[in-house]
Amino acid sequence: MSRKLSNNEYQKTRGFRFRQWFDGTKDPYLGEVEMKPVRDLSTATQITSEKKSDKKMFLELVYDMKHNTQVKLFRRLYNAFAVLFCLLLVAMLLAAVSNLPLIGVADKPVNNEVSQRYIENGLQETGSVNIVTGMILDYRAFDTLGESHVLFAATCTVLILLRVDKKGRKDKIAEQAMNDRLKEPKNDKVLQGVAKILVPPIIIFGVYVILFGHLGPGGGFSGGAIIGAGLILYLEAFGFAKTERFFKESTYKKTSLGALTCYCLCKSYSFYTGANHIHSIIPLGTPGMILSSGLILILNICVGIVVAGTMYTFYAMFRKGGY
Amino acid sequence: MQIFTCILLVFLIVCAISVSVSKNLLNSILIYMSYSLVMSVLWIVLESPDLAITEAAVGAGVTSILFFVTLKKIQAIMKSDEEEEE
Amino acid sequence: MMNLTNLLANYGEAAAMILFGIGFTNLLLQNNLIKKIIGLNIMDTAVYLFLALKGYIAGRQAPIVVDGVQSVEAYINPIPSGLVLTGIVVSVSVSALMLSLTIRLYRRYHTLNFDEITTMIKKEEK
Numbered sequence: 001m002s003r004k005l006s007n008n009e010y011q012k013t014r015g016f017r018f019r020q021w022f023d024g025t026k027d028p029y030l031g032e033v034e035m036k037p038v039r040d041l042s043t044a045t046q047i048t049s050e051k052k053s054d055k056k057m058f059l060e061l062v063y064d065m066k067h068n069t070q071v072k073l074f075r076r077l078y079n080a081f082a083v084l085f086c087l088l089l090v091a092m093l094l095a096a097v098s099n100l101p102l103i104g105v106a107d108k109p110v111n112n113e114v115s116q117r118y119i120e121n122g123l124q125e126t127g128s129v130n131i132v133t134g135m136i137l138d139y140r141a142f143d144t145l146g147e148s149h150v151l152f153a154a155t156c157t158v159l160i161l162l163r164v165d166k167k168g169r170k171d172k173i174a175e176q177a178m179n180d181r182l183k184e185p186k187n188d189k190v191l192q193g194v195a196k197i198l199v200p201p202i203i204i205f206g207v208y209v210i211l212f213g214h215l216g217p218g219g220g221f222s223g224g225a226i227i228g229a230g231l232i233l234y235l236e237a238f239g240f241a242k243t244e245r246f247f248k249e250s251t252y253k254k255t256s257l258g259a260l261t262c263y264c265l266c267k268s269y270s271f272y273t274g275a276n277h278i279h280s281i282i283p284l285g286t287p288g289m290i291l292s293s294g295l296i297l298i299l300n301i302c303v304g305i306v307v308a309g310t311m312y313t314f315y316a317m318f319r320k321g322g323y
Numbered sequence: 324m325q326i327f328t329c330i331l332l333v334f335l336i337v338c339a340i341s342v343s344v345s346k347n348l349l350n351s352i353l354i355y356m357s358y359s360l361v362m363s364v365l366w367i368v369l370e371s372p373d374l375a376i377t378e379a380a381v382g383a384g385v386t387s388i389l390f391f392v393t394l395k396k397i398q399a400i401m402k403s404d405e406e407e408e409e
Numbered sequence: 410m411m412n413l414t415n416l417l418a419n420y421g422e423a424a425a426m427i428l429f430g431i432g433f434t435n436l437l438l439q440n441n442l443i444k445k446i447i448g449l450n451i452m453d454t455a456v457y458l459f460l461a462l463k464g465y466i467a468g469r470q471a472p473i474v475v476d477g478v479q480s481v482e483a484y485i486n487p488i489p490s491g492l493v494l495t496g497i498v499v500s501v502s503v504s505a506l507m508l509s510l511t512i513r514l515y516r517r518y519h520t521l522n523f524d525e526i527t528t529m530i531k532k533e534e535k
Contacts, residue, residue: 061532071524071528075524079438082434082437082438083434083438085437086430086433086434086437087430089430089433090426090427090429090430093426093429093430094411094416094423094426094427095411097416097419097422097423097426098411098412098413098415098416098419098423099412099415100415100419100422102415102418102419103418103419103421103422103462103465103467104465104466104467104468105466105467106466110463110464110486110488110489111466111486114488115481115486115487115488116481118487118488119472119479119480119481119484119487120479120480120481122474122479123474123479129473129474130373130472130473130474131472131473131474131484131487132371132373132472132487132490132491132494133373135487135488135491136491136494136495140491143491143492143495144495146495147495147498147499150498150499150502151498151502153502154502154503154505154506157506157509158505158506158509161509161510161512161513162509162512162513209376216372216473217372217373217375217376217471217473218373218376219373219494221377221381221494221497221498222373222376222377222380225377225380225381225384225385226380228385229380229384229385229388232385232388287474307498311385314385314389314505315385315388315389315392317509318389318392318393318396318508318509318512319392328421329420332420332421332424335424335428336424336427336428336431339428339431339432339451340431342435342444342447342451343431343434343435343439343444343448348441348443348444351443351444351447352443352447355447355450355451358451358454359454362454362458365458366461369461369462369465370465370469370470370471370485371461371464371471371472371485371490371493372471372473373490373494374457374461374490374493374494374497377494377497377498378497381497381498381501382454382497382501385501386450386500386501386504386505389504389505389508390443390447390508393443393508393511393512394443396512396515397512397515397521400515400516400519401519404519
């Protein structure tokens with residue numbers, strides 16, 4: 001910070017120029033009247049004339065006068081109809097809302113015998129203290145299976161669209177991805193200091209939320225999202241090289257495959273024993289302990305691992321196109 | 324409690340309107356992030372703690388980060404196009 | 410047809426419907442692609458607010474069994490809560506997919522304006 005600059009370097013800094021202006025010894029012509037270095041004249045004019053003619057032709061085609069008025073008219077009609085339609089829609093919905101039963105009242109058609117069954121027999125049949133977790137992982141596990149499929153489909157699509165193949169293409173996009181990697185880590189002191197303090201508690205909290213999913217609020221999705229956010233913070237503060245030490249592409253593939261297979265096997269066992277009225281051998285344990293509620297703990301862990309990997313994959317694909 | 328809920332709902336509506344009206348893209352995304360956070364507080368008022376944790380981690384966390392990263396990529400492509408034209 | 414006192418008593422659901430309208434208007438009328446995606450997200454969260462309000466019962470607790478009390482009178486309805494949990498995850502997946510499509514569109518057409526993109530596509534087809 002306090003290294004003394006040489007005379008040449010000092011004369012190029014802003015401080016020296018300000019000093020000169022302040023003392024009144026600034027040369028008003030220096031840097032203002034000099035000519036910029038001239039490029040090769042013939043090729044420069046040829047290139048610029050080509051570019052100009054191209055651009056003119058392009059502008060003529062795209063912003064055609066004839067088509068432009070049509071587009072304007074269509075735009076105005078579209079805006080008017082859209083505003084009218086939206087107002088009509090909101091009015092209809094408000095009319096429907098005004099005829100619904102009041103909020104917060106207990107005797108509505110929504111509170112039927114299904115919720116009664118879930119609340120009264122939930123603890124005995126699923127073993128989980130949190131009724132909502134027991135519901136989405138035991139009574140209504142089909143919905144959770146469909147949701148895992150949606151997450152998987154979204155990850156596949158983002159991988160297809162944004163992945164940059166490092167080996168094959170040498171064009172601009174791969175170059176940009178490489179440049180993005182070269183410019184970091186920026187070694188921002190504040191960010192690194194904060195990340196060193198914050199990332200371990202975030203990951204521990206995420207693990208806590210996953211493991212205690214059946215004893216309190218939370219569950220697989222929330223815990224997985226929290227762990228994913230912690231990994232993103234670590235990546236931003238320390239750069240790709242350090243994160244690759246423990247999270248490579250093969251890590252994601254193996255953990256994701258293992259977790260989804262485990263989920264599939266556990267649920268298949270539950271479906272098989274439930275459909276054929278065989279009594280399942282998984283013990284339910286005492287409610288209130290961690291190792292209770294049968295298969296719900298394992299399912300929570302699997303879902304948490306998949307969701308954490310997915311969130312990190314989204315971010316890494318957007319940032320760099322790879323891992 | 325009812326007044327508190329009313330104030331939160333009015334804040335949500337004001338946030339939603341100002342997202343559509345603002346000219347700067349970065350401002351819209353920041354306002355959307357605060358919209359998501361107030362939504363998370365509203366879930367707690369409605370006695371569903373699972374939803375509150377999930378919405379806080381996902382809405383004000385991952386979705387907003389993805390929006391910011393998209394904006395960064397778009398400006399990076401725009402800058403590299405300008406450098407190419409020179 | 411419209412019961413105004415009922416509408417004022419159901420202020421939460423009315424606010425959810427107004428938010429749905431605002432999100433839908435954003436989706437239809439904005440030119441910028443990213444604001445359209447934000448509009449879609451606002452619509453999503455408005456629907457989740459409506460669903461969660463359906464399960465709320467005044468004066469009862471969150472659906473976590475405390476002290477072994479398991480009567481119906483002590484907890485709110487847990488079913489809409491479970492549905493909304495699935496919905497939130499689907500919403501984040503859809504947002505990620507649409508943002509990656511936006512990046513690819515920008516690389517190809519170098520603009521975020523929806524009108525310009527459609528005009529360029531029409532010109533390319535001819």
